[in-house]
Amino acid sequence: MSQMMEARKVQKVGYSTLIVSLPKDWVEQVSLKQGDIVTFRREPDGGITVYPGLTRERENFRYVIDADICDAPNLLTRIITANYLTGHDTIQIVAKKELSQRHLEEVRAVSRRLTGLGIVEQSLKSVTLQSFVDPTKFPIYGLMRRLQIILSSMLETGVKAVVEGRPNLAEEVLHMEEEADRIYWMIIRQLLLAVLDRRVAKEVGIDGPMHVVGNRVIAKSLEQMGDLASHIAQEALRLKGDVKGVDAKLSKGILDFSDKVRLLIEDSFNALMKGDLKKSNDCIERVASCEQLERTLTTDIMRSVKAVNLAVGLRSIVWDVGQMAKYSEAIAEVAINRHLEAPSAFCAWEKA
Known part of the structure; x- marks a missing residue:
């Protein structure tokens, strides 16, 4: 989407009404027609932002969860997580008598797992969680890049833990997974907020629905790669150095296979960020060779490793x-789709 600024002259209609025409290409892009409604947002710097349709400021609510009916395992955890993901900033968990020890443990665990969520009030009957995350401070592609880097490191370290029989490396991978999960949930929260608030979408770098x-x-x-x-x-911990x-x-x-896939993951993400259609296509083609190598290694394992568990x-x-x-193939496919959102040397647009 073009970010360039455009100047328009203010026109006077009647005795006192001033009007400015809307850019034709923008009107066509958002499918506006005569009689439709647009929303104006007054910005702190004195500017005005125009949105198609009705866009309302988000109202402030406190979201109250009844812990007494959250009697299934991890149900309270999932309800708190869902509130966080949908952008609910103030979440209160209440009980008629007292919150059970199990519920308190779930609340503490989920507050540690979700970025920026903390306990601000607590009594025997209630706990209040508050999100202190400013969504505009976390660009979506920066978060995804961090997640990609972490999972690439997890792959490299995990396979080394197996091949070299080093359980300490396997433990480190499990610690990295906790950070990967926190980033993933933050990404999902950002995406859902972007759907609800166009301003947030713009601030975090999302160009459109x-x-x-994607x-x-x-x-x-x-x-899924992180999992x-x-x-x-x-598996490295279970094998206990038997390899x-x-x-x-x-x-x-096995090490070479891991390195090949790790490079494929990095290349597919880089192609996405650079809008490189050819590189994305190359990544998809490389998946087939990885599948062939997987089959070859499987045959070698079945033939040469006699211990069944190993x-x-x-x-x-x-x-x-x-x-x-x-999974890296899915990233490359999104990159190709995104490249075709505008005319290019690969695909010109002609009016029918």
């Missing part, structure tokens, strides 16, 4: 790495 959908696909793909890397670390007796060639093959564990790890390659 279609980008919200960014949701990207964020979920990155989050797969975490599973690799869990030290595995054939060196097989161990190197073979199953290594097969699971190779499968996890292969799935990460497939």
Whole structure:
């Protein structure tokens, strides 16, 4: 979407009414027609922002959760999380008598897991959580870049933990997953707020509603990769260094496979950020070679590893790495779709 400024002359109609015409390309883009309503927002710097349709300022509410009916495991956690994701800043958990120990533990755990959410008031019957996050301070692509960097590190560290038999590295991956989860939930919150408030969308770098959908696909793909890397670390802990007796060639093959997929993830995200259609296409083509390498490694594991538990564990790890390659394909597909939102050398636009 173009961000350039445009000057328009103020015209006078009748004795006192002043009017300014709307840019034709913008009117066509948002499908405005005669009789439609637009909303004006007065900005602190004296400017005015125009939005198509009715746009209202968000009202301040306190969102009260009845803990007494949250009797299923983790139900309270999920309701608090959902409130946070939908942009509810003040969340109160109440009980008629006293909050149970289980509910208090859930409240504390979820407040640690979600960025900027803290306990501001507490009594025997209620706890109030407050979000102190200013959404405009967290650009969406910066958050996604941080998540991509963390999961790439998780993949590299997790596979090293397996091949080198180092459980301390696996534990580090599980700590990294906690940070990855916090960033993921923050991304989802930003996307939902962008849908509700056009000003927030603009501030965090989202150009339009279609980008919200595409960014949701990207964020979920990155989050799924993080879960797969975490599973690799869990397998490393379960195997407890048993892989030290595995054939060196097989161990190197698993490491090389991990490096190949890690580079694919990084390239697909970089292609998205740079709007590089050719690079995105190349990333999609590389997924097939990763699938072939996964099958080759699986065959080698089944043939050369005699211990059943070890073979199953290594097969699971190779499968996890292969799935990460497939999730990178979704990122590349979004990048191609986004490139075609405007005319280019690849695809010209002609009126029918």
